[in-house]
Each structure stands twice: as structure tokens, then as C-alpha cells.
Amino acid sequence: MVGSLLRALRSPRVLLAVVMVAVIAICAAFAGFLAPHDPAEQNLLSILTPPAWQPGGDQNFPLGTDSLGRDVLSRLIYGARTAMLVAVFASLGAMIIGAILAHIAGYFGGVVDWIIGRLVDVWMSFPPVIFSLILMVGLGVGLDRVILAIVLVDWTRFCRVLRSEVLIVRRHDYVAAARLLGFTHWQTIVREVLPATLPLLITLFSLEMAIAVVVEAILSFIGLGVGPNQAAWGQMIADARQYVYQSPWNLLLPIFAIFFAVAAFNLLGDGLRRTLDVRLAETGH
Amino acid sequence: MLGVIAQLVARRLLVAIPILFVVSALLFCVLRKLPVDPAAMSLPTTATIAEVEAKRHEMGLDRPLPQQYVIWLTDALHGDFGRSIQFGRDAGSLVAGTLPATIELAGAAMVLAAIFGLGGGLLLFHLRGTFLETVTDFASILLLSIPEFLWGLILLFVFGVVLQVLPFTGAVSPNLPQPHVTGFLLLDALWVGRPDVFASALRHLILPAFALGLAFSPAMMRVLRSSLFDVYHEDYIQQARLRGLSERQVLLRHALKNAALPTLTLAGVQFGILFSGTLLVEVIYSYPGMGNLMVDAVRNADLPLIQAIGLTYCIAVLLINTVVDSLYLVLNPKLRVR
Numbered sequence: 001m002v003g004s005l006l007r008a009l010r011s012p013r014v015l016l017a018v019v020m021v022a023v024i025a026i027c028a029a030f031a032g033f034l035a036p037h038d039p040a041e042q043n044l045l046s047i048l049t050p051p052a053w054q055p056g057g058d059q060n061f062p063l064g065t066d067s068l069g070r071d072v073l074s075r076l077i078y079g080a081r082t083a084m085l086v087a088v089f090a091s092l093g094a095m096i097i098g099a100i101l102a103h104i105a106g107y108f109g110g111v112v113d114w115i116i117g118r119l120v121d122v123w124m125s126f127p128p129v130i131f132s133l134i135l136m137v138g139l140g141v142g143l144d145r146v147i148l149a150i151v152l153v154d155w156t157r158f159c160r161v162l163r164s165e166v167l168i169v170r171r172h173d174y175v176a177a178a179r180l181l182g183f184t185h186w187q188t189i190v191r192e193v194l195p196a197t198l199p200l201l202i203t204l205f206s207l208e209m210a211i212a213v214v215v216e217a218i219l220s221f222i223g224l225g226v227g228p229n230q231a232a233w234g235q236m237i238a239d240a241r242q243y244v245y246q247s248p249w250n251l252l253l254p255i256f257a258i259f260f261a262v263a264a265f266n267l268l269g270d271g272l273r274r275t276l277d278v279r280l281a282e283t284g285h
Numbered sequence: 286m287l288g289v290i291a292q293l294v295a296r297r298l299l300v301a302i303p304i305l306f307v308v309s310a311l312l313f314c315v316l317r318k319l320p321v322d323p324a325a326m327s328l329p330t331t332a333t334i335a336e337v338e339a340k341r342h343e344m345g346l347d348r349p350l351p352q353q354y355v356i357w358l359t360d361a362l363h364g365d366f367g368r369s370i371q372f373g374r375d376a377g378s379l380v381a382g383t384l385p386a387t388i389e390l391a392g393a394a395m396v397l398a399a400i401f402g403l404g405g406g407l408l409l410f411h412l413r414g415t416f417l418e419t420v421t422d423f424a425s426i427l428l429l430s431i432p433e434f435l436w437g438l439i440l441l442f443v444f445g446v447v448l449q450v451l452p453f454t455g456a457v458s459p460n461l462p463q464p465h466v467t468g469f470l471l472l473d474a475l476w477v478g479r480p481d482v483f484a485s486a487l488r489h490l491i492l493p494a495f496a497l498g499l500a501f502s503p504a505m506m507r508v509l510r511s512s513l514f515d516v517y518h519e520d521y522i523q524q525a526r527l528r529g530l531s532e533r534q535v536l537l538r539h540a541l542k543n544a545a546l547p548t549l550t551l552a553g554v555q556f557g558i559l560f561s562g563t564l565l566v567e568v569i570y571s572y573p574g575m576g577n578l579m580v581d582a583v584r585n586a587d588l589p590l591i592q593a594i595g596l597t598y599c600i601a602v603l604l605i606n607t608v609v610d611s612l613y614l615v616l617n618p619k620l621r622v623r
Contacts, residue, residue: 013423122307125606127561130598133583134312134591138319214432218565221434222580237438241569244446251442255435263430270426 007275014271020264027077028084035074036062039231043069048247066236066250067243076257078231083261086146086216086226091208093151098158099201103189105159106166116159123156129218136219141227146219150212157211158204162197169196199276206269210262217258233257294611301603308599309361313354316588361596367589371582376593379578384597385468386456387567387574390493391560397498398505398559399552405502406509406548407536413514425503433500433562437569440492451492454571458485493566501559508551512544519543546617553609557602 009015027034047069052062063072105116132149139145169175170193178192219225220234228235233254240250324340332340341347345356360367366377409425412418431439445453456470457463461482464473471490474483516522517540525535564576571577575594582590 122304122311125304125308125599125603126595127558127598127602129561129564130579130595133564133579134315134595137583137586137591138315210430214434218432218434221565222568222583224583241438244442248442248446251438255438258435259430262432263427266426266430 005272005276011271011275013267014275017264017267017271020260021268024080024084024261024264027080029081031077031081035071035077036060037071037074039070039074039078040229041070041074043071045069048243048250050247051249054249063253064247064249066239066247072236072250072253075231075236076233076253079233079236079254079257080261082143082220082226082230082232083213083216083258085143086150087209087212087261087265090147090150090154090212090215091205093147094154094208095158095201095205097151098155099162099197101155102159102162103166103193103197106163107170107185107189107193109167113163116163120156120159123153124160126153128153128215132215132219133222133224136224141224143226143230146216146225149219150215153215154208154211157208158201161204162200165197165200166193169193172196199272203269203273203276206265206272210265210269213258213261213265290611290615293614294607297607297610301607305600305603309358309596310354312592312595312599313357314350316592317350317353319586319588357592366593366596369582369587369590371585371587371590376589379590380575380593380597382468383573383575383578386470386572387560387563387576389469389471390490390497390567390572390574391556391563393490393494394497394501394559394563395556397494398501398555401498401502402505402509402548402552405506406513407541409506409510410513410536413510425507428499428503429507431500433497433559434565434569436496436500437493437566440496441569444492452485452489453492456486456489456573457482458489461485489570489572493563493570493572496566496569497559497562500562501555504555505548505552509544509548512547513540516540516544546613549609549613549616553606553613556609557605560601560605561598 009018043065046058046061046065047067049061049065050057051064051072052059054064057064061071061073063076065071066075101116101119105113131153135149135152136145139149175188175192178188183191216225216232217234217237220232221238223235223238225234226232236254237251240247240254244251324337324344324346328337328340345353348356357367364377366375366380368374369376369379372379405425409418409421412421441453444451452458462479463470464477464479464482466473466476470486471483474480474486513536522535522540525539526532530538563574564579566572567574567576568580575597579591579594579598581587582594
């Protein structure tokens, strides 16, 4: 497992993805050191200044300021923190719930499987955007609420895909052997089934991070996201939309930031899928 | 054959209908459990507690939840979805007034997504084995990373703001009349014989439809390519080549037909999500559809309206999935034998 993870790093694409993720992670972790200004600090004397390399730009604000005179670079960096927090915790939560239910359903089968399967069906008939909007009405704005909403909406992504994987794994002889050796169901699942489904789990996790970044941006864009006191890329876009003629960079930079983060996680997920998925590697795709 | 297909479609619908009931019940319960009091919201802020209590009783909010649901469901089945708190109008008619615009947008976007998905998938497959394969494969993942709402903003910026070639607000120029016959603007414009309205509506539709179409095609491209790969391992492809068919004939007449099936399955899921993806695109382009109405309702915690719109989206998704599944049955003879 560790070996194949290291092998994955040899692919230039995965390497690129790791570097991109690292850039965002560093921005998120060291936002306080990297950002030249407080992201909420308003400089009403210099509003909507263009980036420093353009005429009228101010060296003090490398990427310009927004309509309230807040430093765009600092807001982008703090936005990365918001995006990463949501991506990591929402994906973890969705993965844990989805994986537990998937293992239970796939391992035990029968009635339990049927019930979990129908639960997923019902869940999936709610379009994700609509579902998360409705949840945000009830939960109210805030970082933790956004994370909770994404967990509640997206656990099905893990559950559906993993369940079929568990179904395949549990038919293997070594799983039956573990039971014959006297392993309890719990031990069999954790020691025998889970390691076999782990590669898929990691891949799905990476792809879910990309989805979580998008959902957070969407909710913040609509104004039902992390709340006005926290810098978020979606919010920056919503603000910049009204001033698109005066300062197009304010719109383009957060768009690029979202694209950069989503592409990083998608490339990572795709690279991991190629190297970790044994069956895929065998057929040569 | 038609009988068999009708039977299978009916079976598929039989699964969809119970799901719909469960979904509507869940939606109802979630919205009732919210810390929002529809009674207090529909009264002026000066109302006394006694007045609010009276209103709660009148609205049936003091009864047990299952009973409330049955009342709501009975009304809903008779076409009454309650009154929107914010607009003071029947929620059902508000939804009916905006749904056609959303369907028009989603329909146009699905056609574009299918065209891009098919074209892109064939192109990706055609470039297999060349050095361009790596480049296009990489590019397709980057494309996959641009969700519809970023496409909406990018297209708006490039074609609306910088190049100024296409309109990007509303569904038709504000100085033109909006005919109301069926509610479908493009159809109505033709119906009343206004080619200028039709042209304007079409121009307004271009950017939002492309934003959605571009966002939902990369996944289809990639599935089509990988299922073409799978199909090319089959014996009948070799057989077709031995019969002297050209590569193009092999691809279009034999491989594509079989590779289309997994793509179609994905398209069913994708089109369901696409339909709800119209929400963001509508917000970005101020398009007068159900998505904008939903965002309005959500911002004002307008529960009856949220409920009616939420249910409409769910029905649309279930309907799209059923239609695509049925199409799958029509195209895949293997599944018809029972």
C-alpha cells in the first residue's frame, strides 16, 4: 500500500497534483504569515485598486483591492484556508459515514443491504445543489454548518461505489478463511475487507475534496456559506460580479483559485486511481 | 417488442413512485423541523403571541407531524402546494410560471452536453496511442475541474463583458414583449409570429446553455473513450476488420453502438444533476427560471415555496432517470429478455 503510494509519485501527473495540493495546503496552514494584510481590513481610501503591475496599481496591494478596499491576495490566501478546512473535514465525514454503511451493507447483505440501498436511492433523488441549499436554510451559515451539509449530502457517493467493491472482496477465499479462523465479523471487516477497499477509498476521498471545494464556493457565492466574517472564494466572486467592468481581476482571481484547487484534487484522484487500482492497471488503461 | 418495453418502463415507474413519496415526506419533515415559524412569518411583526397561536392553529401547525403531512399531501395531489409567504401567491402557480424557462435551458444544455460528450469522446479515442493522447487526457481532467458555475462566470466575462457579443442578463431583451401561451419562450415567440423575440431569446439562451453543456460533457467524453477501449478488445471488431470494413465504419457502425450504453447510463445521472445545475447558471445570468425563484425562497425562508420547488426538482430528476433508463432498455436488447 505504502509502496504503491510511493510508486504513484513517479508519475509526473501525480507529482504535479501533489505540488498543487501542497501550494494550497501551505497557503491554508500559514495564512497568517503569508497574507500581507488582515483579510477583513478595509482601506476605504483605496477601493478597487488594480493589481500592482497595472497602471494605478499599488505595491502595497499586490493583487489589488475589492469594493471595500480589502486586500485581494490576503483574501485569496485566507480563502484557501476556508476551502481546505471544508474539503478535508467534509470529505472525512462523508467518507466515514459512507464507508461504514457500505461495509455493513456489502458484508452482511440481505435486509440490511436492502435498507441501506433504498436509503441511498432516496438520498440520490435529491439533487445535490438543492439538497445542500435546503439544509443550509435549516442549519444557518457558518464553516461547521457547510461541512455538516456536505457530509449529509455526499456520503452516498462513497456508500454506493464502495458497496459494490465490498461485495466483490467478501467473496474471496481469504475472507471466508478469516471467519473459519474464528475472527468476529468486526475483525473480518476491519482486518480483511477494509485493507482491500482502501485504495478505492483513498481515490474517492481525493475526488470528494474537489467536490467539497466546489460546493463550498457555490454556497458562499449564493450567500449561504461560511458567513460574511470569513474570507471565501465564492463570496469574493459574488462581490466582484457587481464591479466586473471596473476591476475584472477581482472576478478572475478567485475563479482561478477554485479551478486550481479542484484541478489539483481531480488530478490527484485520477493519478491515484491509475496506480492503486490493481484491476485497472492490469487491463492497461 | 413495444409491449415488453412498456412493461419494463412501467416497472421502473413503480420503483420511482414510492421513492417520490418517501422523498416528499422527508422534505416535509426536514422543513417542518427547521427553526422557522411559518405562522409568525406570514403575520406582520406587530402580531401578538395570541395572534400567532391562532394562525398556527389555522395553518394546522399545532397538529402532529404525520397528520400535517397527510393534509399537505392531499392538498398537493389536488394541485395545491400552499401559499408562498414572501409573494402571497399560490406556490404551485409560481413554480409553474418559472418551470418552462428552466426546462428550455436544461434541454438546450443537455443537447449541447451530448454533442460535446460524443464528439470529445470520439476525438479522445481517435488520438489514442499518439503523443496527443497524454495531452488531451490531461486536458479532459482540467475540463472536468470547471463546474458549471465557473463556466457561467468565464463565458459571461469573455463573451458578455470583454467581447460584448452576447447578452448575459434575463431571457429576452427588456424592450421586447414576452408572449405567454405555453410559457416556453422560444415556442411562444414562434407561435405569436415574432421572429425578433425568438432571435433575442435564443441569443440569451446561448451563454447559459453552453456553460451547462461544457460543464457536463467531460465526464461523458471520458466514459465513452474508455468503453470504446473495452469494445475494441471484442472479437467482432476484429471480425468486422477482416470483412474489409474501414476503420471509420468499424468505429461508427460497430464499436460506437456498444460503447454508447455505459455512456448512456452515465448521461442519465449527469442529466439529473444538470437539471439542478441550472440553478446556479440561472442565478449568474439572472435567468427567470425556477433556480432564481428557489434562491429567493431560500434567502427568505419561504417554506411552502421551498417545498414546492424542492419537490419539483426531485420529480424532474426521477423523471429524467426513468426516461434514460427506458432508453437504455430500448437500445440494449439483452435486457429485454426475461
